[in-house]
Amino acid sequence: MGRGRAPCCAKVGLNRGSWTPQEDMRLIAYIQKHGHTNWRALPKQAGLLRCGKSCRLRWINYLRPDLKRGNFTDEEEEAIIRLHGLLGNKWSKIAACLPGRTDNEIKNVWNTHLKKKVAQREKKKAGAGSGDAGTPATAPLSSATSSTTTHNSSGGSDSGDQCGTSREPDATDVCPLQLEDMDVSDMLVDGAPPAAQPMPSPSSSSSLTTCVGGVEELIELPVIDIEPEIWSIIDGESAVARHGGDAAAPCTGTGTAVSTSEAEEAAANDWWLENLEKELGLWGYAEEDTQAHPDLLDHYTGLSPLCALEGDPVSTYFQTGPAAAEPELLVVVEPSAVLL
DNA sequence: AAAAGTCTCAACCGCCGAGGA
DNA sequence: CTCCTCGGCGGTTGAGACTTT
Structure with a gap:
């Protein structure tokens, strides 16, 4: 804009x-x-x-695809406050410890909510005059924030990638450190075995690296065979009636991380994309919208109504975050897509 | 019900460091 | 060693949504 x-x-x-x-x-x-x-x-x-x-x-x-949606939980907010106290405005590093959250998102939350929240706390604390051990987050905040901020803010690249390989010891090592200190260990990507604790996404994930106890972990990108359909959609060609499947179906039953049959694979791909379309507002495009985007009209007229959204776990995920959605889903991994 | 004020958040910017030529 | 390109970071902005008057 x-x-x-x-x-x-x-x-x-x-x-x-x-x-x-x-x-x-x-x-x-x-x-x-x-x-x-x-x-x-x-x-x-x-x-x-x-x-x-x-x-x-x-x-x-x-x-x-691995982004969380929805509001920050109290635990996440507390984690941000504490991490900010340690790291200052190193949003990418804070984000690295909060799976599914982006630095931009965290930055926004801090600037809009948490900064005030912390200020109020400190005010209260100052007024009360007694430093309560129950709120250790605020203790290092003022000093650590200012020091680390000015100290580290020599540019973005001390972080490089999130918890990247070449990094200063201070920041990324905070992840495991935080986990012990904080009661948010279940939320943070932690010492849990990477494979056993995938990102909390329906189709985790993209070709990203994330900080797992200081170890770089590759997150797998779900491969979606969308070429003919989506590219034709994108190009404004007439739609392929690809909506034969049941949107909520692919995740049922399998419960395994990786699908084995191509049919399931295709269903999972369609399913994921379908929900993404919903999230993007493409699904069940309203008439006025299709008038605004006539190239999509053909495609969407053949699809099921928007109401199919309701009750769909992945739609729920995209709208409110993974906690509300069934974690089980099919993840189709294409090795070539895993690497950056 | 309308206007004014406030808040939220997606997107932009410039800067910096890493890596390759 | 220097220069150039690229990716990434943190700060900032403003449109739209929401709340208050």
């Missing part, structure tokens, strides 16, 4: 501002198919009129 300062570089002819559902679909489809090894080149190759940064941000902050 043309926010912030003037463009730093020539971006004439590129779209800016909010992403349209079509752009989202196109980006998802491209990343599912090719991964994102080169953000710079991605928009061109994907046919998006966006800059690479914009694509990256959109993917990381919104489209990634």
